[in-house]
Amino acid sequence: MPTPYEKRQDEIPFASAEYISFASRNSFLGVPAVTPKNLGDGDVVIVGAPFDWGTTYRPGARFGPQAIRNADYGAMDGYRPHLTTGIDPFEALGVVDLGDVYVYPGQLERSIERIADAVEYIARAGKVPIVLGGDHSITWPDATGVARAHGFGEIALIHFDAHADTGMTQNNSLIGHGTPMRRLIETGAVPGHRFVQIGLRGYWPEPDVMEWMSEQKMRCYMMSEIVDRGLDAVVDDAIEYSLEGGAKGIFISVDIDVVDPGLAPGTGTPEPGGLNSREILDTIRRISRELVVLGADVVEVSPPYDGPGEQTAYLANRIVMEILNGMAERKVLD
Numbered sequence: 001m002p003t004p005y006e007k008r009q010d011e012i013p014f015a016s017a018e019y020i021s022f023a024s025r026n027s028f029l030g031v032p033a034v035t036p037k038n039l040g041d042g043d044v045v046i047v048g049a050p051f052d053w054g055t056t057y058r059p060g061a062r063f064g065p066q067a068i069r070n071a072d073y074g075a076m077d078g079y080r081p082h083l084t085t086g087i088d089p090f091e092a093l094g095v096v097d098l099g100d101v102y103v104y105p106g107q108l109e110r111s112i113e114r115i116a117d118a119v120e121y122i123a124r125a126g127k128v129p130i131v132l133g134g135d136h137s138i139t140w141p142d143a144t145g146v147a148r149a150h151g152f153g154e155i156a157l158i159h160f161d162a163h164a165d166t167g168m169t170q171n172n173s174l175i176g177h178g179t180p181m182r183r184l185i186e187t188g189a190v191p192g193h194r195f196v197q198i199g200l201r202g203y204w205p206e207p208d209v210m211e212w213m214s215e216q217k218m219r220c221y222m223m224s225e226i227v228d229r230g231l232d233a234v235v236d237d238a239i240e241y242s243l244e245g246g247a248k249g250i251f252i253s254v255d256i257d258v259v260d261p262g263l264a265p266g267t268g269t270p271e272p273g274g275l276n277s278r279e280i281l282d283t284i285r286r287i288s289r290e291l292v293v294l295g296a297d298v299v300e301v302s303p304p305y306d307g308p309g310e311q312t313a314y315l316a317n318r319i320v321m322e323i324l325n326g327m328a329e330r331k332v333l334d
């Protein structure tokens with residue numbers, strides 16, 4: 001017989017705030033909080049994945065969803081007309097918040113399955129899921145959930161990160177924050193030729209993994225190339241490349257560590273020498289305006305390591321906003 005605790009886990013796949021202490025209590029900037037049975041008429045559903053048991057170094061990303069939701073000095077009223085465009089993306093798109101996926105602390109496989117089911121549920125309802133992480137392990141289930149709804153092999157993935165996250169295994173486990181992109185390619189959810197990675201630098205992965213990545217025809221733009229050619233030229237290429245072969249749309253995965261840890265220190269594996277805040281915000285908005293976004297996640301925000309000004313959480317909040325602003329501009333202006 002299941003215990004009362006196990007029983008309520010099975011009954012409540014979303015909105016874990018009542019039972020998991022690190023889940024979110026508030027909706028994203030006060031947009032309507034919804035239940036799975038009533039997702040409303042809008043285009044976008046925000047959901048949290050408070051999962052960090054795939055980390056190798058600094059944990060804490062389980063607190064990411066609540067920190068990202070709350071990182072704003074305005075009223076929690078779900079009303080944010082953009083200063084330049086005058087468009088309120090919440091109104092233009094219809095944005096709601098489903099709360100957090102009911103994950104199982106300490107249990108990798110069951111949690112990953114749960115996240116994939118949750119994201120698939122949202123995507124099959126015809127909505128764009130935006131997932132607040134959580135460590136980067138969740139991109140395997142996030143993009144898989146979207147691919148289940150739109151077709152395996154049919155979506156492109158634009159991945160912002162200091163690291164490629166294409167490890168074969170992590171301490172002999174298939175699941176971890178260093179392996180999600182390998183799993184997506186192996187399962188066919190997102191084939192290698194539909195991968196674009198931006199911002200790689202540092203000392204991981206090893207040369208044999210880099211070789212495997214080029215065999216998969218992944219397109220990787222390292223920070224060195226961004227510095228040499230300029231970010232705009234690289235983003236031009238990335239947009240063109242991700243449209244090649246007629247992908248239905250894109251999944252955007254933003255690891256906050258793509259940004260320099262001087263600006264975003266609250267993260268699991270800081271790697272100096274990244275993009276600055278302005279660059280990531282402008283790039284995310286441009287991509288979200290020029291391509292069809294079918295899903296997104298913002299991951300690796302670890303509030304315990306953030307600065308006293310919570311700058312990492314504030315940046316992550318605005319990355320989510322720029323995805324929404326780009327999508328709203330595409331909908332309203334085009």
Ligand SMILES: [Mn+2]
Pocket residue numbers: 136161162163165177255300
């Ligand atoms: Mn990552």
